[in-house]
Amino acid sequence: MRTERFEKLNMVENFLFLVCSSTAVLYAAFFLVSTGRIIRHFKAREFLGRIDRIPRNPKVTLILILVLIALLAGDFTVHRLFSDIKKNLSLLMTAADLFICLGVVILLDFNFNGILLWFFAVVIAKVEGKKGYYPIIILAIAVYTLTYPSVATVGFRTYTLADFLSTYTSSQRSYLSGFFNLLNILCVVGFFMVCALMIVSKQRRLEESNALADQLSQANARLKETNQQLEELMEENAHMAEIRERNRIAREVHDTIGHTLTGLAFGVDACKALADGSSRELKEQLEILSTVAREGIKDVRQSVSSLKVDDVEGRNVIFRIRRMLENTRSATHTEIHFDCRIPSMVLDEEEEHAIYRIVQESVTNAVQHGRAHYISIQFTKEEDQIGIYIRDNGKGCPHPEEGFGLRHIRQRVAMLHGSIRFDGSDGFEVAAKIPVRWREKQDESTNCR
Amino acid sequence: MEQGRSRHGKQWKRRGWAAAALLSASLILLVMSLHARENGKKILTIGVFSGSNWDVAVQDSYAALDAAIEQFEKVHPDVTIHYDSGIPKADYSEYLSQKILKDDAPDLMVVPDDDFDRLVRLGVLEDLDKWMDGGNGVQREKYFQSVLKTGQHQDRQYALPVEAMPYMMFVNKTLLAKELVKIPTENFTFEDLFDICRRVTKDTNHDGVPDQFGIYKYDWTDAAVSAGADLFGENGGRINLTGAEMKQAVLLMQKLYRLNDGQTVNQETFDNGRVAFMPLTLAEYRTYKTYPYKIKKYSNFKWDVIEMPKGPNGGNISLVHTLNVGMSARSGRKKLAWEFLKYLSCDEDFQMQLFKEMPVASVLKSVMESEDADYIMVRDNNSLVHAETIEKAIETGIAEPRFEGYREAMQLIDGDIRQLYSSDAEATDLDNALRMTQRKVRDYLDRSDKQ
Structure with missing residues (x-):
């Protein structure tokens, strides 16, 4: 996601570099071609009368600009390829880039300063931290304004693109000036695209970090809950x-x-x-x-x-279950139907506890997570097993994620060599089978009364 | 991955070095190509046109330059001087402009009058003040001041004069003798001029219109200069057309114009010996007074030259034109160029040779004051004119103002004044008309912001 955005930014930067550098080259090439044309048409004297400064040797200018652009491209590529470049070296290279860009602007006698847009777009995209922005932005505005055609040349005389254009016929002139205006606009558009991408990327990074914080706090809450359950169990x-x-x-x-x-x-x-x-x-x-x-x-x-404290509250597990159910009913107004069809029997503590836990966890889940209004619980005797079926009419959960509670139950049942399954497709259903020894004894028996 | 990157890095580093080496090599080549040499000799270029700057026929227009080059190359054996020959004067300005635009401007160049301000403004011409004042400089006092001034722009010297050209008054001695008029040799005034013109203007064949005239080609600008009118002040900063001197000049022109009774004097009338006066350059004088041109032109009457007539507040003076040579500000061999420029402009031997071989005046006082010069003038031209007279004309002569917009301003004034003296305007109308013209010209100069 992040790299994708970087790629987009890099692409726009490449586009901007391409547009700006080729515009600079086109300016120099246009000056060269126009100079040749002026000479061929014997308009040199007329042209000199129009301009205020002799342009540099147009051929040398074009070559120098190509060299400077190549240097810039080299620097740009090195920066791109080696992101782990030393900070001092990187700073030095950036300063060199600025001077090269200014060199291009001066070579073109302030007729085109769009290359600075590229430079500042790259610098702004690279700056980290809020503090760095302001000096860079102030520098960018100052340098761009001061080198802007017709601002830079206030007070000293030079020549302009218009001077060269005026040696063409009016229809050629309109096409050419439209073309150069288009190039200038493309440079500005590219710059704004880089800025817009920067803003969007910052916004997204903020949103991402917010989402991560949310997830963390949720996980924390869950951990706390689990911890509490663990403590209770211990x-x-x-x-x-x-x-x-x-x-x-x-x-x-x-x-x-x-x-x-x-x-x-x-x-x-x-x-x-x-x-x-x-x-x-x-x-x-x-x-x-x-x-x-x-x-x-x-x-x-x-x-x-x-x-002997196995019926701590003085009664057997069925009694405790009934009381727990009664409490739940009165606390949550849930309708609970308890159907106990097992003859009186003697269970050992592990078995009793497992049964109690199954019922308790299921009812808690039904009420808390399933928001159920109706729960039915059925105990049956099946050969040498006791069957426990608990079903509710709550929201259910097609793919129940086993939390601490369910896992705990499963472990307990497994310890007793029983089986359990959960089904959350329609409401929530728990079906457990626990093998028991059907011992009957009068005074310590478990039965349905 | 890490390893791959570092290998990649090394590769890039190597490429970077290769690129840097290539770059510096090409830069060195570029610099070397700028300092071109031929057979190990330094090349110095100079821009000149063929023919005379003064619109007279010359037999070999490059003779003096070739001699100078030969002499200079003898002193500087490691130097060879090039110039493009065969460029007509009319094409020279375009030729020079093209050279400049191609960044191929010659190290030294003859600067056409009309291009001087433009080339200064464009920074093509080197400011020569620091060269003139330097250890290897020149003494400004050696020059005629009016002549030196023609190479100045806002008090900075951008070109040095090589040839000077004063104007003189041609006088048809045969015609004046026929009309029993004495040739005015000294203290020739506007009044004298008008008086003689009035006396010679006649209808000799009695067809009702005059066919013998007083003066031809004489312009209000000539009259204004010798009336002492200063139209533009220093560098065109202030325009003054309403002074008494200007009015005297215009009145003279008006009077002379009315004498002709609407008849136009042309070159044919003059060549036929039926005009008494005509302003003339020294070049024309020296050319047409010597063989072979002597027999081709003005051969059916005797003629000579005298000073220009002066106004009541003025002097017997005229404009002085010059041929200036400047140095390219982008020259790669300025020191050498300066040496050659100095040789052309103020080497006394060369200037004397130039005076001898070309129908021009020297820009150096010492040359014009020498006995040799006088000998050349009197022997060659067999005339009244001594070198001293020419020297005086140059010495007192007026350099044409040098500021951008001067030509255009002059054209504006010229149109108005021609209309003025060909009309029936009275002296009172003259004041108003001149004032209006002055305002018009001032508006023009203010608007063009070029002075």
Whole structure:
């Protein structure tokens, strides 16, 4: 994009150079041809009476101008080819260019100064930074004005294009003067084209940088959001780890001490039966032991129950889902239909958590991104898998870009050897299958109530 | 990529050097070509025309120049002087203009009177003041001042005179003797002139119109000069046609015109010996007083020359014309050119030779004052005129003003004045008419901004 614009600028600069230099050459050539014509027509004396200064040797002038133009072209090409030229050398070459251009103007006795337009167009296009512009522009205006035909020659006498033109017939004169005017206009037009391209290029660069800044701030916002989610998850993970540890300890306590104590209580009871005929003291003592054992069991159960936190809020995952859905309903006025068709079962924490996360992420997405008004959630039992289908009537997303949330879900499901797919073609649909062991137990079961 | 570029760079650098070498070589060639030499000799060019500047027949118009060149080349063996021969005087101005336009102006050039101001204005002519005042300069006092002045423009010397040309009054001695009129040799005045003219103007064949006249070719400008009228001041800065001198000149012309009773005097009448006076250049005098032209012209009557008649406030003076040579400001051999110009203009030997061989006057006082000059005049011309008379004419002569627009201004005045003296205007009308002409000419000069 940028290089394309540079190419356009370079092209216009080349065009301007071509026009300006060929005009200078044409002026010199015209002076040469006209001089020959004047001499052939024996009008030299008449011509001398018209002009105020003898033109330089027209042949030498033409040759010198060709040489100067060649020098300029060389300089121009070197600048173009080696953009990494040393700054001092570049400055020196530019100054040399200015003097060469002035040389051309002087050789043509101030009849044509368009070559300076090219010079200043190139310099202005090359200047960087705001500060450099003003001196260059002032210099350009001053030099161009002071060398302008009929301004430069105020106060001293010279000859003009018109003097040469007047030696032609009136029809030739009108064509020739039209031609030279056209060349002059082309030079000015080329200069303005360079300036216009410069302005457009500056404008575009500004717009581009604005767009980049916008993109950056958007990316920043996204990063912040993701960061927050990550922090929440980490907190959650830490919490889960704690829960898991407490559950393990509870199980250990339940399985070891609880078991021992139960055995002990049964043993004591057996002892009591055996000691039926024995002394009252022994019975009493056994009775006390039995009571202590049962008390111990009760205590262990209590400790275990207080240690076990998998239903932190006191209930199973279905309950938590219902409560989360209720909260969402009341906060967003979204209609949510929850259809739970699974028999009561026991799930481990990973499974429960995955299911909860799937529902939570899907509902959040539906409400936040899909702007859905209706969400349906269905849990089904499919052989040894639990199927979760969540569908909303939101905007959907034909090519869902997996953000942190969806990726997290996918990972969790993958860890459980399940499968999940997303479909955003019509609303948004999440379909997940998670293999579970269908363990049924009365007191720690997950069911739909 | 980086490597490729640097190789590329080296290649370019090499090309740059090649271009620079080529350029400097061509520049050296150019400079050398400007200093052309022929067989190792320095070439000096001079622009001249063939024939005489004074419209008289000469046998070999290049003889004097060739002699000068030969002499100069003898002194400067490394120099050869070229000129284009065979350019008629009428074509010389165009020839010179073309040379100038081609930047091929000769190092030295004869400057036609009509082109002098233009060439000065265009900067073609070198300002000679610094050469004249330099160590290798010339003494201005050696020249007749009026003559030197013809090469000046706004008090700067742009050309040096080589030949001087005073005007004199031709007098038909046979006619005056027949009419019993004494030849006025000294203190010849307007009144004398008119008196003689009145006496000789006659109808000899009694056909009712005069066929013998007093004067021919005498112009109001001649009368104005010897009346002492200064028409343009210094450099044409101020025009004055209303002075008494100018009026005296116009009145004389009017009176002379009326004598002829409407008859026009022509060359044939003059050649037939029926006119008493005619202004004449020294060139014409010297040419037609010597063999072979002596027998071709004015052979049926005796004649001689006298001074011009003077006005009440003026003198027996006339205009002095000169042949000037200038140096090109773009000459590559100015030092040499100056040497040759100096030789042509103020080498006494050359000037004496020129006076001897050409029907002209020298521009140097010492030449005209020499006995040799007097001997040449009296021997060759067998006449009343001594070199001294010519010297006096040049010495007191008036250089024509030199400013741009002079010719045009003179043409304007000439038209008006001719009409004036051929009309019946009285003296009072004359004042008014001259004033009107003066205003017209001043307007012209102001408008053209050329003085």
